[in-house]
Amino acid sequence: MKSLAELQAIRNRMIDQVSMRKDDSIDTRVVVGMATCGIAAGARPVMLEFVEEIKRRGLENVTVSQTGCIGMCRLEPMVEITVKDQEKVTYIHMSPEKVARVVAEHIVNGRPVEEYTIGYQG
Amino acid sequence: MMRELADNIMDIAQNSISAGASLTEVHVTVSHEEDRITFVFRDNGCGMSEEMVRSVMEPFTTSRKTRKVGLGLPLLRQTAEMTGGSISVESTVGVGTVVTAAFGLTHIDRPPMGDVAGAFFSLVMMNPDTDFLFTFDYDGKDFTFDTRIIRETVAPLPLNQMEIASWIKDCLSTEINELHGGNFS
Numbered sequence: 001m002k003s004l005a006e007l008q009a010i011r012n013r014m015i016d017q018v019s020m021r022k023d024d025s026i027d028t029r030v031v032v033g034m035a036t037c038g039i040a041a042g043a044r045p046v047m048l049e050f051v052e053e054i055k056r057r058g059l060e061n062v063t064v065s066q067t068g069c070i071g072m073c074r075l076e077p078m079v080e081i082t083v084k085d086q087e088k089v090t091y092i093h094m095s096p097e098k099v100a101r102v103v104a105e106h107i108v109n110g111r112p113v114e115e116y117t118i119g120y121q122g
Numbered sequence: 123m124m125r126e127l128a129d130n131i132m133d134i135a136q137n138s139i140s141a142g143a144s145l146t147e148v149h150v151t152v153s154h155e156e157d158r159i160t161f162v163f164r165d166n167g168c169g170m171s172e173e174m175v176r177s178v179m180e181p182f183t184t185s186r187k188t189r190k191v192g193l194g195l196p197l198l199r200q201t202a203e204m205t206g207g208s209i210s211v212e213s214t215v216g217v218g219t220v221v222t223a224a225f226g227l228t229h230i231d232r233p234p235m236g237d238v239a240g241a242f243f244s245l246v247m248m249n250p251d252t253d254f255l256f257t258f259d260y261d262g263k264d265f266t267f268d269t270r271i272i273r274e275t276v277a278p279l280p281l282n283q284m285e286i287a288s289w290i291k292d293c294l295s296t297e298i299n300e301l302h303g304g305n306f307s
Contacts, residue, residue, distance in 0.1 A: 004275050010285050011276040034136065034248060036193045039129045044237070044244055051247065051291075055284055063282075066248040 126236025141167025
Protein backbone atom coordinates (compact mmCIF):
# COMPACT_ATOMS: atom_id res chain seq x y z
CA MET A 1 0.00 0.00 0.00
CA LYS A 2 0.98 3.61 -0.57
CA SER A 3 2.79 5.25 2.30
CA LEU A 4 0.73 4.98 5.47
CA ALA A 5 2.84 7.79 6.93
CA GLU A 6 1.24 10.09 4.39
CA LEU A 7 -2.20 8.90 5.46
CA GLN A 8 -1.27 9.39 9.10
CA ALA A 9 -0.28 12.98 8.29
CA ILE A 10 -3.63 13.62 6.60
CA ARG A 11 -5.40 12.20 9.63
CA ASN A 12 -3.48 14.43 12.02
CA ARG A 13 -4.18 17.48 9.89
CA MET A 14 -7.91 16.71 9.53
CA ILE A 15 -8.62 15.72 13.09
CA ASP A 16 -8.29 19.29 14.39
CA GLN A 17 -10.54 20.68 11.69
CA VAL A 18 -13.17 18.01 12.18
CA SER A 19 -13.34 18.48 15.94
CA MET A 20 -13.98 22.18 15.42
CA ARG A 21 -16.97 21.42 13.24
CA LYS A 22 -20.31 20.53 14.73
CA ASP A 23 -21.91 17.15 14.07
CA ASP A 24 -24.96 18.80 12.55
CA SER A 25 -22.92 20.51 9.84
CA ILE A 26 -24.07 17.96 7.22
CA ASP A 27 -27.05 19.55 5.55
CA THR A 28 -27.03 18.07 2.05
CA ARG A 29 -27.44 14.43 1.15
CA VAL A 30 -26.71 12.90 -2.24
CA VAL A 31 -28.06 9.37 -2.55
CA VAL A 32 -27.17 7.29 -5.62
CA GLY A 33 -29.17 4.21 -6.65
CA MET A 34 -26.61 1.39 -6.58
CA ALA A 35 -28.57 -1.83 -6.98
CA THR A 36 -27.94 -4.15 -9.95
CA CYS A 37 -30.15 -1.94 -12.16
CA GLY A 38 -28.40 1.29 -11.17
CA ILE A 39 -24.91 -0.19 -11.60
CA ALA A 40 -25.83 -1.69 -14.98
CA ALA A 41 -27.11 1.70 -16.13
CA GLY A 42 -23.86 3.43 -15.14
CA ALA A 43 -24.28 4.57 -11.51
CA ARG A 44 -20.61 4.12 -10.61
CA PRO A 45 -19.14 6.88 -12.81
CA VAL A 46 -21.99 9.16 -11.70
CA MET A 47 -21.25 8.55 -8.04
CA LEU A 48 -17.49 8.98 -8.58
CA GLU A 49 -18.12 12.29 -10.35
CA PHE A 50 -20.25 13.58 -7.46
CA VAL A 51 -17.43 12.74 -5.04
CA GLU A 52 -14.92 14.43 -7.34
CA GLU A 53 -17.00 17.58 -7.89
CA ILE A 54 -17.81 17.95 -4.19
CA LYS A 55 -14.11 17.66 -3.38
CA ARG A 56 -13.16 20.09 -6.17
CA ARG A 57 -15.46 22.70 -4.68
CA GLY A 58 -14.44 21.90 -1.11
CA LEU A 59 -18.05 21.35 0.02
CA GLU A 60 -17.80 19.95 3.53
CA ASN A 61 -21.47 19.76 4.41
CA VAL A 62 -22.38 17.18 1.76
CA THR A 63 -22.50 13.38 2.09
CA VAL A 64 -22.69 10.90 -0.77
CA SER A 65 -24.31 7.56 -0.01
CA GLN A 66 -26.19 4.79 -1.77
CA THR A 67 -29.58 3.17 -1.84
CA GLY A 68 -30.96 0.00 -3.37
CA CYS A 69 -33.50 -0.48 -6.12
CA ILE A 70 -36.59 1.66 -5.72
CA GLY A 71 -38.51 -0.04 -8.50
CA MET A 72 -38.05 2.34 -11.42
CA CYS A 73 -35.10 0.57 -13.01
CA ARG A 74 -35.72 2.05 -16.46
CA LEU A 75 -35.03 5.54 -15.10
CA GLU A 76 -31.60 4.65 -13.67
CA PRO A 77 -29.07 6.01 -12.93
CA MET A 78 -31.15 7.85 -10.36
CA VAL A 79 -29.88 10.29 -7.74
CA GLU A 80 -31.87 11.76 -4.87
CA ILE A 81 -30.72 15.04 -3.39
CA THR A 82 -31.97 16.63 -0.20
CA VAL A 83 -30.68 20.13 0.53
CA LYS A 84 -31.24 21.41 4.07
CA ASP A 85 -34.96 21.36 4.88
CA GLN A 86 -36.10 21.40 1.26
CA GLU A 87 -38.09 18.58 -0.25
CA LYS A 88 -36.15 15.65 -1.76
CA VAL A 89 -35.47 16.01 -5.50
CA THR A 90 -35.12 12.91 -7.69
CA TYR A 91 -32.91 13.08 -10.78
CA ILE A 92 -33.23 10.43 -13.47
CA HIS A 93 -31.04 9.18 -16.31
CA MET A 94 -28.03 10.81 -14.71
CA SER A 95 -24.62 10.86 -16.35
CA PRO A 96 -21.20 12.11 -15.19
CA GLU A 97 -21.62 15.05 -17.60
CA LYS A 98 -24.74 16.28 -15.77
CA VAL A 99 -23.12 16.20 -12.34
CA ALA A 100 -21.24 19.53 -12.38
CA ARG A 101 -24.43 21.45 -13.24
CA VAL A 102 -26.47 19.71 -10.53
CA VAL A 103 -23.80 20.44 -7.93
CA ALA A 104 -23.50 24.10 -8.98
CA GLU A 105 -27.18 24.93 -9.36
CA HIS A 106 -28.84 22.70 -6.80
CA ILE A 107 -26.33 21.94 -4.04
CA VAL A 108 -24.49 25.27 -4.08
CA ASN A 109 -27.29 27.62 -5.13
CA GLY A 110 -30.39 25.75 -3.95
CA ARG A 111 -32.18 25.66 -7.32
CA PRO A 112 -32.87 22.12 -8.58
CA VAL A 113 -32.12 21.46 -12.26
CA GLU A 114 -35.76 20.91 -13.29
CA GLU A 115 -35.06 19.36 -16.68
CA TYR A 116 -33.15 16.43 -15.19
CA THR A 117 -35.78 15.64 -12.57
CA ILE A 118 -38.35 12.86 -12.59
CA GLY A 119 -41.40 15.10 -12.96
CA TYR A 120 -40.09 17.15 -15.89
CA GLN A 121 -42.38 17.36 -18.91
CA GLY A 122 -40.15 18.50 -21.76
CA MET B 123 -25.09 -7.85 -19.05
CA MET B 124 -22.95 -5.36 -17.21
CA ARG B 125 -20.86 -3.11 -19.45
CA GLU B 126 -17.68 -3.76 -17.49
CA LEU B 127 -16.50 -6.56 -15.22
CA ALA B 128 -15.79 -3.89 -12.59
CA ASP B 129 -19.56 -3.33 -12.38
CA ASN B 130 -20.07 -6.99 -11.52
CA ILE B 131 -17.51 -6.63 -8.73
CA MET B 132 -19.50 -3.82 -7.12
CA ASP B 133 -22.79 -5.59 -7.56
CA ILE B 134 -21.77 -8.97 -6.16
CA ALA B 135 -19.77 -7.50 -3.26
CA GLN B 136 -22.87 -5.56 -2.29
CA ASN B 137 -24.64 -8.88 -1.64
CA SER B 138 -22.10 -9.54 1.10
CA ILE B 139 -22.91 -6.22 2.75
CA SER B 140 -26.62 -7.05 2.56
CA ALA B 141 -25.83 -10.38 4.22
CA GLY B 142 -24.45 -8.44 7.18
CA ALA B 143 -20.78 -9.22 6.55
CA SER B 144 -18.29 -7.34 8.70
CA LEU B 145 -15.50 -8.36 6.32
CA THR B 146 -15.91 -8.71 2.57
CA GLU B 147 -13.00 -9.99 0.51
CA VAL B 148 -12.67 -9.46 -3.21
CA HIS B 149 -9.77 -11.18 -4.97
CA VAL B 150 -9.11 -10.44 -8.63
CA THR B 151 -6.60 -12.54 -10.57
CA VAL B 152 -5.49 -11.95 -14.15
CA SER B 153 -3.38 -14.70 -15.67
CA HIS B 154 -2.24 -14.54 -19.28
CA GLU B 155 -0.61 -17.95 -18.89
CA GLU B 156 -3.93 -19.57 -17.99
CA ASP B 157 -5.88 -17.15 -20.21
CA ARG B 158 -8.16 -16.51 -17.26
CA ILE B 159 -9.61 -13.72 -15.15
CA THR B 160 -10.88 -14.93 -11.80
CA PHE B 161 -12.97 -13.17 -9.16
CA VAL B 162 -13.36 -14.60 -5.67
CA PHE B 163 -15.82 -12.98 -3.27
CA ARG B 164 -15.64 -14.23 0.29
CA ASP B 165 -17.64 -12.88 3.20
CA ASN B 166 -18.52 -13.64 6.81
CA GLY B 167 -22.17 -12.70 6.35
CA CYS B 168 -25.21 -14.73 7.33
CA GLY B 169 -24.70 -17.38 4.61
CA MET B 170 -27.41 -19.25 2.72
CA SER B 171 -29.23 -22.54 3.11
CA GLU B 172 -28.48 -25.35 0.62
CA GLU B 173 -31.83 -24.72 -1.01
CA MET B 174 -31.08 -21.03 -1.46
CA VAL B 175 -27.64 -21.80 -2.93
CA ARG B 176 -29.27 -24.12 -5.47
CA SER B 177 -31.77 -21.51 -6.60
CA VAL B 178 -29.66 -18.39 -6.31
CA MET B 179 -28.61 -18.49 -9.97
CA GLU B 180 -32.21 -18.12 -11.04
CA PRO B 181 -33.29 -14.57 -11.85
CA PHE B 182 -36.43 -14.91 -9.75
CA THR B 183 -34.62 -15.64 -6.54
CA THR B 184 -34.00 -12.89 -4.02
CA SER B 185 -34.08 -12.43 -0.26
CA ARG B 186 -35.70 -9.06 -0.80
CA LYS B 187 -39.24 -8.67 0.38
CA THR B 188 -40.19 -5.80 -1.91
CA ARG B 189 -40.08 -7.63 -5.24
CA LYS B 190 -39.24 -10.99 -6.70
CA VAL B 191 -36.24 -10.49 -8.96
CA GLY B 192 -32.54 -10.68 -8.22
CA LEU B 193 -30.29 -10.38 -11.23
CA GLY B 194 -26.79 -9.96 -9.82
CA LEU B 195 -25.60 -13.58 -9.86
CA PRO B 196 -27.50 -14.54 -13.06
CA LEU B 197 -25.77 -11.66 -14.87
CA LEU B 198 -22.38 -12.71 -13.52
CA ARG B 199 -23.07 -16.29 -14.58
CA GLN B 200 -24.12 -15.23 -18.06
CA THR B 201 -20.90 -13.26 -18.55
CA ALA B 202 -18.72 -16.05 -17.13
CA GLU B 203 -20.30 -18.75 -19.25
CA MET B 204 -20.32 -16.85 -22.50
CA THR B 205 -16.58 -16.28 -22.17
CA GLY B 206 -15.87 -19.98 -21.62
CA GLY B 207 -15.68 -19.59 -17.86
CA SER B 208 -17.82 -20.71 -14.96
CA ILE B 209 -19.23 -19.69 -11.62
CA SER B 210 -19.63 -21.43 -8.28
CA VAL B 211 -21.30 -20.53 -5.00
CA GLU B 212 -20.49 -22.16 -1.67
CA SER B 213 -22.22 -21.07 1.48
CA THR B 214 -22.76 -22.10 5.08
CA VAL B 215 -25.45 -20.57 7.25
CA GLY B 216 -23.86 -18.55 10.01
CA VAL B 217 -20.37 -18.76 8.47
CA GLY B 218 -20.47 -16.94 5.15
CA THR B 219 -20.42 -17.26 1.40
CA VAL B 220 -17.79 -17.71 -1.30
CA VAL B 221 -18.61 -16.85 -4.91
CA THR B 222 -16.02 -17.71 -7.55
CA ALA B 223 -16.30 -16.61 -11.16
CA ALA B 224 -13.88 -17.25 -14.01
CA PHE B 225 -13.79 -15.58 -17.42
CA GLY B 226 -11.85 -16.30 -20.59
CA LEU B 227 -9.24 -13.51 -20.69
CA THR B 228 -8.87 -13.33 -24.47
CA HIS B 229 -12.39 -14.54 -25.31
CA ILE B 230 -13.98 -12.29 -27.92
CA ASP B 231 -17.14 -11.81 -25.82
CA ARG B 232 -15.38 -10.79 -22.63
CA PRO B 233 -16.49 -7.31 -21.51
CA PRO B 234 -13.67 -4.90 -20.68
CA MET B 235 -12.38 -5.04 -17.12
CA GLY B 236 -13.18 -1.36 -16.61
CA ASP B 237 -12.27 0.71 -13.58
CA VAL B 238 -11.52 -1.86 -10.86
CA ALA B 239 -9.96 0.79 -8.61
CA GLY B 240 -13.13 2.87 -8.97
CA ALA B 241 -15.27 -0.15 -8.09
CA PHE B 242 -13.20 -0.91 -4.96
CA PHE B 243 -13.29 2.76 -4.00
CA SER B 244 -17.07 2.99 -4.44
CA LEU B 245 -17.56 -0.01 -2.16
CA VAL B 246 -15.48 1.58 0.61
CA MET B 247 -17.05 5.00 0.16
CA MET B 248 -20.62 3.67 0.21
CA ASN B 249 -20.03 1.25 3.09
CA PRO B 250 -17.57 3.08 5.34
CA ASP B 251 -18.45 1.07 8.45
CA THR B 252 -17.67 -2.41 7.14
CA ASP B 253 -14.26 -3.79 6.25
CA PHE B 254 -12.90 -4.90 2.91
CA LEU B 255 -9.89 -6.89 1.84
CA PHE B 256 -9.08 -6.39 -1.83
CA THR B 257 -6.32 -8.15 -3.71
CA PHE B 258 -5.38 -7.81 -7.35
CA ASP B 259 -2.94 -10.32 -8.81
CA TYR B 260 -1.70 -9.52 -12.29
CA ASP B 261 0.46 -12.29 -13.74
CA GLY B 262 2.00 -12.91 -10.34
CA LYS B 263 2.50 -9.28 -9.33
CA ASP B 264 0.07 -8.45 -6.59
CA PHE B 265 -1.43 -5.67 -4.56
CA THR B 266 -3.35 -5.89 -1.28
CA PHE B 267 -5.66 -3.27 0.18
CA ASP B 268 -7.04 -3.82 3.67
CA THR B 269 -9.44 -1.26 5.15
CA ARG B 270 -8.74 -2.60 8.64
CA ILE B 271 -5.22 -1.17 8.42
CA ILE B 272 -6.53 2.12 7.01
CA ARG B 273 -9.20 2.32 9.71
CA GLU B 274 -6.63 1.84 12.45
CA THR B 275 -4.39 4.51 10.94
CA VAL B 276 -7.07 7.20 10.59
CA ALA B 277 -9.16 6.46 13.71
CA PRO B 278 -11.36 8.09 14.89
CA LEU B 279 -12.03 9.65 11.48
CA PRO B 280 -14.36 7.73 9.13
CA LEU B 281 -13.10 6.21 5.88
CA ASN B 282 -15.45 8.41 3.86
CA GLN B 283 -14.05 11.66 5.22
CA MET B 284 -13.22 13.60 2.02
CA GLU B 285 -9.42 13.88 2.41
CA ILE B 286 -9.08 10.27 3.51
CA ALA B 287 -11.37 9.02 0.76
CA SER B 288 -9.28 10.94 -1.70
CA TRP B 289 -6.11 9.25 -0.46
CA ILE B 290 -7.80 5.84 -0.73
CA LYS B 291 -8.90 6.58 -4.28
CA ASP B 292 -5.40 7.66 -5.35
CA CYS B 293 -3.83 4.70 -3.59
CA LEU B 294 -6.10 2.18 -5.35
CA SER B 295 -5.73 3.63 -8.81
CA THR B 296 -1.96 4.20 -8.57
CA GLU B 297 -1.22 0.73 -7.23
CA ILE B 298 -3.51 -1.11 -9.62
CA ASN B 299 -2.23 0.89 -12.56
CA GLU B 300 1.35 0.04 -11.59
CA LEU B 301 0.58 -3.68 -11.69
CA HIS B 302 -0.35 -3.74 -15.35
CA GLY B 303 1.30 -0.54 -16.49
CA GLY B 304 -2.02 0.86 -17.68
CA ASN B 305 -2.02 -1.51 -20.66
CA PHE B 306 -4.81 -3.74 -19.52
CA SER B 307 -8.52 -3.46 -20.10
